[in-house]
Amino acid sequence: MNSSRLAARFERLRAAGRKALIPYITAGDPQPDVTVGLMHALVRGGADVIELGVPFSDPMADGPTIQLACERALKYGTGLWQILDMVAEFRRSDADTPVVLMGYLNPVEMRGLEAFAARARAAGVDGVLLVDLAVEEAPDYLPTLRAHGLDCIFLLAPTSPPARIEAIAREASGYLYYVSLKGVTGAATLDVASVAAKVAEIRRHTGLPVAVGFGIRDAASARAVGGVADGVVVGSALVAEIERLQERPQELPAVLQEKLAALRTALDSLGPDAAQR
């Protein structure tokens, strides 16, 4: 059953007592021809899973940093099929690192769910996280995604009551993405104690790994959150580097690799004992 690349990756991490490091970048940012190189750089920096953002004109759950990333990518018309080509190219030299597409529903709707799922799988995508797909609407989507072997990652939030956590955990596969705070991506007020409490609550409902994102920007916050979750997602902090170096994209692979490596070191410093399960 758990034969997916994501399941295998989390299984190995769990066995080794390590935490998953999950970087996010927006495909096509700052320009489409650097994305595949950045994905490989993230792997060199210690990425366990890559979340690759599909840019959208109206990213209503994202803060200014990722909004601007979308705008940069869309200046080049970066579209869904082009992004799947990027994943296919990445796969030619990396058969192991799971890739999750993260984005909004409308680009998928316009291309058609069935066509998207088939092409995504063929390109080597492992999972999808559709930000605006609430579990209530998911029955129209999940069977098709699953039929093509795609894991469906869902968000959980501080506002999710127990019944929703249970319903979402039942439909999700791969991992669960806990949004650490009420807000948009890139917000800055992370409260580790409340994250710890909510992650513990989520674990009472599911055996799926729980990754935490929103508000993780440096080694200290990664270490703190890594101490209470199975993985950390870091997005805006990386995208801010892309923004800073958008005119010098040739410097980006090394900079992102180094930035991620610092987070890797912080997470690994937790040691196997931090796996308090």
Add this chain to the structure above:
Amino acid sequence: MSYDFPDKKGHFGPYGGQFVAETLMEPLRELEAAYLRLKDDPAFLAEFDADLRDYVGRPSPLYPARRLTQRWGGAEIWLKREDLNHTGAHKINNTIGQALLAKHLGKKRIIAETGAGQHGVASATIAARLGLQCVVYMGAEDVQRQSPNVFRMKLLGAEVRPVHSGTKTLKDAMNEALRDWVTNVDDTFYVIGTVAGPHPYPMLVRDFQAVIGREVIVQSQEKFGGLPDALVACVGGGSNAIGLFHPFIAHENVAMYGVEAGGRGVDTPDHAAPLTAGRPGILHGNRTYIMADENGQILGTHSISAGLDYPGVGPEHSWLKDSGRVSYVSATDDEALAAFHELTRAEGIIPALESSHAIAYAKKLAPRLGAGKRIVVNLSGRGDKDIFTIARLEGITLT
């Protein structure tokens, strides 16, 4: 015809629903629960009705436009005078209802998005009256285009936050309002200005606006002893149209026409007519007809009227289009402008540019229906806010 939409999950056939990030799902459930509890509560309804009567000035008149009727030669033209409401448009019906909900939910802060500024003014107005903090998001382009309304909102004590992302218009203001809501969800009530957004908004905004159609049913019985033969309303998000149409849906002999903004023509890229020239997709929390490219990116829109300048439409309109119950048509910028001048000169009523689209279509419909028939046009707002736009088009500088 039995009509009982939306269903329990907020769907109008394949349209509507709740497509938002997880953080907002529980607040939406709370809002829905509160609304379902209050919508038939006599005390809540009495409070709403009293506000509509004493603060808004309802019922708004149903006015026979005899000179227009004479000029156009055909069906009688009757105008539903939402332009006479306090703040000058139908928008206040909805903000009063939602502000009462906010009060019942104990929220001290309301936020709103606005395009032309009418909904922003209506929100700021009710916030002032109830002593609520009010923040209005408005595209930076629209802040420039609609400076009188920006000043009105400020006078009323609201904070207007210009939105610089995306196309800097209404859709971006809505994105920013959603971001505010997700961040301040504990103390903030989001007052959506139209029948779009995630469930339960399309339902509750419709219900608050349906007072328009209910009054028309009573008034048409009084004035001509029957129902009208046709209804005409402009459609941006579609709240004035659904408010007029909804009570008539079961009256199958009443034809209904929703008029979208045709801009420079629906065969050009410069329009705001998703029902006429768009396709189903997902935007701002619901599935509905939208204007998007093949990659799913939302397209920029154009209309002379800022209030219709939106790439989506309320999901109930999408359903009413597919079911054939309502005919959706469009009027161009030029047709709307001509109608604006014609109504102003023939009847002494300066209409909003939004409502002028409905007038423009009624002009085509009246001779087609012929004498002895009656058309009710929703005059959804007055045109005071638009005189700067009109002056600019005519090369006149107002100071």
